[in-house]
Amino acid sequence: MKHLLYKLSFIAWYVCSLLPFRLFYCISDAMYYILFYAIRYRRKVIYNNLTASFPEKTPAEIDQIARKFYAFFCDYMVETIKYFSISEQNIRRRIRFEGIEAARQDIQKGQSVSLFLGHYCNWEWVSSLGIHFDCQCGQIYHPLENPYFDKLFLYMRSRFKVQSIAKDDTFLVIGGWEKKGIHSVVGYIADQAPGYASTHYWTNFLNHDTPVFTGAERIAKILNTTAYYIDIERPKRGYYLCRFVKITDSIEKQPIFYVTEQYFRLLEKSIQRAPQYWLWSHNRWKRTREEFNRLYSEEERKKRLSRL
Secondary structure (H helix, E strand, O other): OHHHHHHHHHHHHHHHHOOOHHHHHHHHHHHHHHHHHHHOOOHHHHHHHHHHHOOOOOHHHHHHHHHHHHHHHHHHHHHHHHOOOOOHHHHHHHEEEEOHHHHHHHHHOOOOEEEEEOOEOOOOHHHHHHHHOOOEEEEEEOOOOOHHHHHHHHHHHOOOOOEEEEHHHHHHHHHHHHHOOOOEEEEEEOOOOOOHHHOOEEEEEOOEEEEEOOHHHHHHHHHOOEEEEEEEEEEEOOEEEEEEEEEEOOHHHOOOOHHHHHHHHHHHHHHHHOHHHEOOOOOOOOOOHHHHHHHOOHHHHHHHHHOO
């Protein structure tokens, strides 16, 4: 029965993905009105996040960004469906990568590459970068609770030579590649809110005191990879430009949390340039330093840092 349900879900998603972009964007326009006016999808979270992140902006400016976010979010959903069957030729035309040659040279020199990006623009399409490298490519992901959707997303994300690696298996898989002499390019989306038990570092991000994930940097540091930030722009509807911005040639040589800090500074600039393309519906600042300090004494916090 489970296998049959997956097959039916796969067929339904695949058939839907065959619709032309023009029709998809008509559907997206209709979805915008439903999400914004009828359902009012996570409106309180979105407006609170925007208002706190841009205190200098007027209510009218915040409202305009929010509306643009809803419109883009609907585009993101239909573009993700389209990604299920989009051809390699079409995806090459719709998402371009600049500065990628530097990362290729790192691989040729025998050094693996870590890519840091956010939930900004269409992050799903970035997994197509596998067709631009002649080496092992991977992306870290958090398995979905629904097993059918999880399997469908794994299929979609692996279409262009990128292996999806469950978050808890990250070091085991990438470290295994290194032991075998396989150099890799691995992407990390690290702008989510970590649990208190996973919090080791705080930074000022979009006008908030923000706990951040540091696991990606720590793994990359052990493996001594180079590090790049992927700066994404959306020149027009359905098209993206990704720039490789080098953070460091050697994470091993940098002080602790240096790469994480640089990543958030670069991501912040991207968001400030065009804020409508970040995932504002995520309750990013639900955890506070006050609560963190209440849960962990100063001695416990120092011990946690000493073990990194």
